[in-house]
Amino acid sequence: MKSDSTDLFGERPPARTVPVMVPVPTPAPYSYAVPEGMAVEPGSIVKVPLGPRFVAGVVWDGGDDGKVERKKLRPIDTVFDCPPLSKEMREFLDWVAGYTLTPPGLVVRMALRAPAAFDPEPMVEGLRPTGHRPERMTPARERVLALTEDGLPWTRSGLAHAAGTSSSVIDGLLAQGSFETVFLPPPPVVAAPDPDHAAPRLEGPQTETAAALVEGVRAGRFGVSLLEGITGSGKTEVYFEAIAETLRAGRQVLILLPEIALTASFLERFQDRFGAKPAEWHSDLAPRTREKVWRQVTTGQVRVVAGARSALFLPFENLGLIVVDEEHDPAYKQEDRVFYNARDMAVVRARIGDFPAVLVSATPSVESRVNADLGRYRKLHLPTRYGDAALPDLHLVDMRRHPPARGGFLSPVLLRGIAKTIEKEEQALLFLNRRGYAPLTLCRVCGHRFQCPQCSSWLVEHRFRGQIQCHHCGYAERTPEACPECGTFDHLAACGPGVERIAEEVERHFPDARTIVLSSDLMGVKRLRLELEAIARGEADIVIGTQLVAKGHNFPLMSLVGVVDADLGLANGDPRAAERTFQLLYQVTGRAGRSGLKSHGLIQTYQPLHPVMQAIVSGDPEAFYEREIGEREKALLPPFGRLASVIVSADSRAEAEAHARGLRQAAPRVEGISVLGPAEAPLAMIRGRHRFRLLVHGRRGSDMQAFIRTMLANGPKERASLQVQLDIDPQSFL
DNA sequence: AGCACGCCGACT
DNA sequence: GTCGGCGTGCTC
Numbered sequence A: 001m002k003s004d005s006t007d008l009f010g011e012r013p014p015a016r017t018v019p020v021m022v023p024v025p026t027p028a029p030y031s032y033a034v035p036e037g038m039a040v041e042p043g044s045i046v047k048v049p050l051g052p053r054f055v056a057g058v059v060w061d062g063g064d065d066g067k068v069e070r071k072k073l074r075p076i077d078t079v080f081d082c083p084p085l086s087k088e089m090r091e092f093l094d095w096v097a098g099y100t101l102t103p104p105g106l107v108v109r110m111a112l113r114a115p116a117a118f119d120p121e122p123m124v125e126g127l128r129p130t131g132h133r134p135e136r137m138t139p140a141r142e143r144v145l146a147l148t149e150d151g152l153p154w155t156r157s158g159l160a161h162a163a164g165t166s167s168s169v170i171d172g173l174l175a176q177g178s179f180e181t182v183f184l185p186p187p188p189v190v191a192a193p194d195p196d197h198a199a200p201r202l203e204g205p206q207t208e209t210a211a212a213l214v215e216g217v218r219a220g221r222f223g224v225s226l227l228e229g230i231t232g233s234g235k236t237e238v239y240f241e242a243i244a245e246t247l248r249a250g251r252q253v254l255i256l257l258p259e260i261a262l263t264a265s266f267l268e269r270f271q272d273r274f275g276a277k278p279a280e281w282h283s284d285l286a287p288r289t290r291e292k293v294w295r296q297v298t299t300g301q302v303r304v305v306a307g308a309r310s311a312l313f314l315p316f317e318n319l320g321l322i323v324v325d326e327e328h329d330p331a332y333k334q335e336d337r338v339f340y341n342a343r344d345m346a347v348v349r350a351r352i353g354d355f356p357a358v359l360v361s362a363t364p365s366v367e368s369r370v371n372a373d374l375g376r377y378r379k380l381h382l383p384t385r386y387g388d389a390a391l392p393d394l395h396l397v398d399m400r401r402h403p404p405a406r407g408g409f410l411s412p413v414l415l416r417g418i419a420k421t422i423e424k425e426e427q428a429l430l431f432l433n434r435r436g437y438a439p440l441t442l443c444r445v446c447g448h449r450f451q452c453p454q455c456s457s458w459l460v461e462h463r464f465r466g467q468i469q470c471h472h473c474g475y476a477e478r479t480p481e482a483c484p485e486c487g488t489f490d491h492l493a494a495c496g497p498g499v500e501r502i503a504e505e506v507e508r509h510f511p512d513a514r515t516i517v518l519s520s521d522l523m524g525v526k527r528l529r530l531e532l533e534a535i536a537r538g539e540a541d542i543v544i545g546t547q548l549v550a551k552g553h554n555f556p557l558m559s560l561v562g563v564v565d566a567d568l569g570l571a572n573g574d575p576r577a578a579e580r581t582f583q584l585l586y587q588v589t590g591r592a593g594r595s596g597l598k599s600h601g602l603i604q605t606y607q608p609l610h611p612v613m614q615a616i617v618s619g620d621p622e623a624f625y626e627r628e629i630g631e632r633e634k635a636l637l638p639p640f641g642r643l644a645s646v647i648v649s650a651d652s653r654a655e656a657e658a659h660a661r662g663l664r665q666a667a668p669r670v671e672g673i674s675v676l677g678p679a680e681a682p683l684a685m686i687r688g689r690h691r692f693r694l695l696v697h698g699r700r701g702s703d704m705q706a707f708i709r710t711m712l713a714n715g716p717k718e719r720a721s722l723q724v725q726l727d728i729d730p731q732s733f734l
Numbered sequence B: 001a002g003c004a005c006g007c008c009g010a011c012t
Numbered sequence C: 001g002t003c004g005g006c007g008t009g010c011t012c
Helices: A087-100 A104-111 A138-145 A154-161 A167-175 A205-219 A235-248 A264-274 A287-298 A309-313 A342-353 A366-372 A412-423 A499-509 A527-538 A575-590 A611-618 A621-635 A654-666 A683-687 A701-714
Strands: A014-022 A030-034 A045-050 A053-059 A124-129 A179-184 A223-229 A252-256 A279-281 A306-308 A321-323 A333-336 A338-342 A356-361 A379-380 A393-398 A428-430 A438-444 A459-462 A467-470 A476-478 A492-495 A515-518 A542-545 A558-563 A600-606 A645-650 A673-676 A690-696 A722-726
Touching: A014 A104, A030 A045, A053 A104, A087 A252, A087 A338, A087 A342, A104 A309, A104 A338, A124 A154, A138 A600, A154 A167, A154 A683, A167 A179, A167 A558, A179 A321, A205 A223, A205 A235, A205 A356, A205 A379, A223 A366, A235 A252, A235 A264, A235 A321, A235 A356, A252 A342, A264 A306, A306 A309, A309 A342, A309 A527, A321 A342, A338 A342, A338 A621, A338 A683, A342 A356, A342 A621, A366 A379, A366 A621, A393 A611, A412 A499, A412 A558, A438 A459, A499 A515, A499 A542, A515 A621, A575 A600, A575 A621, A600 A611, A611 A621, A654 A690
Parallel strands: A223 A356, A223 A379, A252 A306, A252 A321, A279 A306, A321 A356, A393 A600, A428 A542, A428 A558, A515 A542, A558 A600, A645 A673, A690 A722
Antiparallel strands: A014 A030, A014 A053, A045 A053, A124 A179, A333 A338, A438 A492, A459 A467, A467 A476, A645 A690
């Protein structure tokens, strides 16, 4: 019997081939030859040649279709020394690709986003004391040997540093035989969390709720819980108990957080309970750390990951629980390349892995509420704040009856509130979800409005920077002094307020107060963290902030929250406008009153009778949800879309119209095709090369997928430039 | 997604 | 006469 792969005449026996999912947008895996003697299995991470380069791919399931010409076949280069992707993970990636209509290779790519992590981390060189005394003793040598009396190994630089010597002292001791070189396993990125490190501090309804979650973990089966409770009701402590139980069962945990909520204070709370921090996973992780975390997640060394949405694609060794905190947060939606909602994909991941998922929010998404009402999710409710935290006293300020002074945006009612607050040496927070100085600039002489040359939305003046900017595509120019249309100087008028303009008004009224503006464009993440800490220490009197002040951070001295324009965001065409506004107002007014201070909220609105405003002041979220769910059902919006509705959006409204016409022709039976202009389209679309996208709402997701596939097949020219997003219908994925 | 190839406008 | 824009096509 021959064992050679080649016989005497150079004839090759047919090579074994396997499907390999490569990180490119092909509809199916590619076939590769397996070299003689190479062991691969489904899930193996392999290095394969692809065109002119090498890429990392994953050996996929099923046999090879054998349709590739022999001469095209190329061999797998190497198999990485790395645990293969589990069957579960492969199934999950396939499922996500199918559901989001993304080529599977691009979904797989998300699971391999740690370039150099596929080979084991190198062993670290260490020094172990032998107990042998050197012939000559010096003070430096004494110090080193004193540190190593316990016999444990050290790294060379660590030991030199700890003993306050240079590494040449260590080298001398090594040469004398006082140390021997050993190889140590690479250090873990985080210490192992201990489920019993600190006793949980639970009271009242927290106890039962935690017990319910723990019971779910013990059962070890798929199930979704929606943990709902107002700010300060102790939701985190409650789901920490589910995490503890999962750790006791020896399984890994994933905590998803919106990127902005992944703060030092969250990590510290975790550490207080479990004695160690979770591993972090987010976009601005240092590459080296990123690789270590990825590696140690696949090997199971990392037990808990706290991460942004992309952490969902980490190949865990033995995942046993996913917690989605702030589950309503729009940041869970990715609308770039692969379109998905991490909240819903987390539920799918849990279903495939047959373990529990916990969705957590003070203001759940309407979708999750509907799923809970239908009994798909188990509803867990924490009704009260604990400790001495009281809910703020909320009032609407009817702007028709209490209008601001000419040229201002703050009503006398709110100004009086601020004055009283700072008199008491407490803090006031003014919330306005609009960056910059003014959202629109026009010429008082000819009426010219400054518009973005790239995408035609209004240009926003940023006075601190002396620029006018487009918030959709990032276009910016210096603020001109003259009207570009009629050439008149000094007649440009700023229309409407942004945070910078509110700051100006506040400084006019309270020149002696310490005022600070918090806006994502004015500072990086680090600066922001420092500012937030300074504010918490009481180093500001009046804080003016955009959306970012609504999240997570606690301000113990904050006793007044003023909402400058509560109506903002209700008027755009977003089907979730009311829901978003409700969530935002609820969360931002909840920032006050966390430490027993008597606190107030003043909400400026021109629509005091609007259901969102009524729900906010009545402190009755139930009424809001009930009404909103009814409205959605009537309007056939998510999560109740019964008609197929397709939204086409492009670089210009005219272009979107043209695409929509084509679509109506291609699919005459599809109802509800509507068109969005660029202002409503996300940043990613305009920046990217893709010309338009479809948003699909459908009760029967599979029907919609079939329709889109047909459409793609009919329009070869459009195929290359098409992006599809399924807006999740919760009934189609469970 | 990358990368090469290829066909039309402003410049060393 | 070339450099370089991005449209089109291909990768087992």
